[in-house]
Amino acid sequence: MFTQVNGTGNAAVVVEDIRKAYGDLKAVDGVSLSVTEGEFFGILGPNGAGKTTTLEIIEGLRQPDSGSVRLLGESPWPRRVSLLPRIGVQLQSSSFFEKLTAREQLETFASLYGVNAVRANEMLELVGLADKADTREDKLSGGQRQRLSIACALVHDPDVVFLDEPTAALDPQARRNLWDVLRAIQARGKTIVYTTHYLDEAEILCDRVAIMDKGRILAMDRPAALVRGLDAPTHVILELGSLSVSDATALPAAEDVTEDELSLTITTRRPADTLSALADRGALSGLQVRTATLEDVFLDLTGREYRA
Amino acid sequence: MTAFRSLSLAMLKGFYRDKATLFFTFVFPLMFLIVFGLLFRDAGTDKITIGAVGEGPVVTALGETGILDLEHFDTLDEAVAKVSDGDLPAVVAQNGNEVVLRFAASDQTQAGTVRGIVVGVVDKLNLIVTNQPLRYQLDVSNVEDASLKPIQYITPGIMSWGVATTAVFGAALTLVSWRKKQVLRRIRLAPIHASTVLSSRVVVTIGVAIVQAVIFLGIGALPVFGLQLVGTWALAIPVFFLGVLAFFAIGMLVGAFCKTEEAATGAANIVVLPMAFLSGTFFPIDQAPPWMQSISNAFPLRHMNDGIMDFLVRDQGASALVVPCLVLAGFTIVVGGIAAKVFQWEDS
Known part of the structure; x- marks a missing residue:
């Protein structure tokens, strides 16, 4: 059976x-x-x-x-x-x-x-x-x-x-x-x-x-599939100074832009569009792309941070 | 390799690769055997040493009694001084036909013994001198009495104790440690029966017990200790094995109850140590007060001790097998049954 x-x-x-x-x-x-x-x-x-x-x-x-x-x-x-x-x-x-x-x-x-x-x-x-x-x-x-x-x-x-x-x-x-x-x-x-x-x-x-x-x-x-189902935004992280906040905000699909002492973070749900625009400008130095992980899935499911 | 053989081998390796276990299995009981053996070696067979002055048939005859050791002095005064110092119980001096005996007044028992021996020797020599035929014939030969030479009860006592301790600890600690480390659970996930695990542990325990027995008896039989095995010693073997099983069962019970090795060690000590003291391991139980003797009858170690001693040194017949064997077998079945009932594969 x-x-x-x-x-x-x-x-x-x-x-x-x-x-x-x-x-x-x-x-x-x-x-x-x-x-x-x-x-x-x-x-x-x-x-x-x-x-x-x-x-x-x-x-x-x-x-x-x-x-x-x-x-x-x-x-x-x-x-x-x-x-x-x-x-x-x-x-x-x-x-x-x-x-x-x-x-x-x-x-x-x-x-x-x-x-x-x-x-x-x-x-x-x-x-x-x-x-x-x-x-x-x-x-x-x-x-x-x-x-x-x-x-x-x-x-x-x-x-x-x-x-x-x-x-x-x-x-x-x-x-x-x-x-x-x-x-x-x-x-x-x-x-x-x-x-x-x-x-x-x-x-x-x-x-x-x-x-x-x-x-x-x-x-x-x-x-x-779990991560994709989450519809969580992707974070594109650049070296500080490679792009101004206003320029970043003007990028296609950029939803939110934040800056701290080290880096500039662009939040996007269409990372392909954002990244190709960045490539056109030659502003890829120190590029990191952080997509959602299972930790985000856990956070989304339970409403609390994952604690191992 | 079968599961039975490989489990036995695994337990055996775990045993002999652990120095502390080896020490407590072999060296520790041997230390007791050697200390007690040497301590009591001459007890009961002590000769009395007395001073002797001069030469003559009486002094010579006293030296040949086998009861007295003679320490020779040149003058009577010198010897009497030793007596008054308390170094010697008595002194005998022979000068021609005159025999002088001086003894210390402090120890009446020893003085009486010495006096009796000296008077006996003097009377006998006097009788020979008269050339009279003897009217009364005294037939003397010794009887193997119940109170044994110390090494004769120390060796079987310490052997039983050592074997019992090892059986209890081996069974209990294997069970507790395997449960704690989830080895039992791992074994349970393999297609083998619990009886395979149990029987391999029994075989290892018996094997170790045999090695212990051979070593302890071998050391006891060294000339310095002088253990002598009598004719029926082979009858002690069934008592020995049933004793090992009884203590193995106790170990299983301890192991079934205790959650940690520390608890198991404590519990095993609480079970075995008082039993050892009350069962004639370190001193003969027939010298203990009657109430203690009655209590000790409840202990398997007492029956193991008695049973083994009956054949190892007392030369008893096969009928003496009945009581110890029945008691030990009964103990094994009852305690083993309870252990099987409360046994758990893992901590709940």
Whole structure:
């Protein structure tokens, strides 16, 4: 009983109106979503939005109070052993065996799935930890630990991979390294469902995103479509002095012009027109174009600034 | 590699790569064994040293009793001075047929013992001189009594304690730390059964316990300590394994209740330490007051101690297996059952 989504392939995950409350707190308050096979799907939102609980219900770690989940066509709750080899889960805190090296961790997890231990080396290559194979887990850096825990989630070659904030608490360089890993996983044809509180990252990586807040999904679409749907103006920023305020105001499609100690900012909804006029005048020095981002989408949806 | 083998291996590596755990598993109990072993080495077998002046059949015979050590002096005055200083309990001097015994008045018990020995030796020599046939024959041989040489109860006691501690801590800390680090949750997401995790932990615990036993008994059997295993020692093996399982079950219970490693360590200590003191680990329980002996019957460690000692050093028959084995098996089933009931895969 596969449901067609977006007309492309089969649904890997279908969630219908799931709810989960802890006492008075409605952690998940009526979430519905579906993820197509091979899709990179992001669940975004600030801490406490209900991302992790949603993920745990889909993985079969928690029972929803109501609603239904189909994971690869089966219900993940109660624990369904036949489903487990087909899903890979990376947990929020890196869960490792004490005192084992990177390779030993992978070999141990591989054996839990009856997978040959040679997969461990392949996984270490994939996440770029081949040179750290014999390093103990507690001696790895934060980024390396995250990559190792992703490798552990992939060691049995699952069809659907769940990653809970894989890039949290990483420095920018480590985050970008991890992005490459995530893209490589998707290139292998895996379905990826991942949570993050970095909106910029989701915009770059995800095919589709669901923006969550307070247990609900506020919007769900391709990132570009969400931003475009916002009809938010584009900010064209120029070096101070490259154009006077009055000249700028006279530019085609310029809605608003502001100036501060460093720069001149032109607000426009037709940036193509504004930019070509600027190019004609040769006034492009220090040009920056800032379009709306998912952060603006979040602001628009919730009426408040995004706080990660 | 099967999940069972690799989990066992993972636990074993986690165990032997942790220096603190190794210390508390092997070195710490051994320190007690060595200290107590050396401390009590001569207790109960102490010879009494007395002064001796001159030579003669009486002095020679006293030296051969095996009970007295003789410290020789040149003059009686010199020896008596030692007695009055309190350094020696008594002095014997032989000058020809005259035998003199002087003893310290302070220790009546020791003085009485020495006096009895000396009088006995003198009487016997007098009898031989008269060439009379002996009318009364005294048949003397020793009996293996319940009060053992110290090393004989110290070694099994400290072995049981060490093994029990390791079993409780191993089970409890693995459970707590794996739950806290979400390793349990990760395992639950793999297609394996909880019994695989449980049985691999049991196997590691038993393996470590065997290594502990071999080391402790081996050290106890060194000539300096002089532990001697008697004929039926092999019967101690089932008691030993059931004891390990009983404490493993206690560890599972502690691990099921405690949320943090610190709490688990405290709880495990609270369970094991009083039990160790009240179960004859550090001193023989039959020297404790009766009420304490009754209480100690409620502890699995008491039955493990007793059961192991019965065969390791007391040479009991197989019938002595019944009580300790039943108690320990019962403990394992009841406590293990409760632990399974309250067990949680993750913090709620």
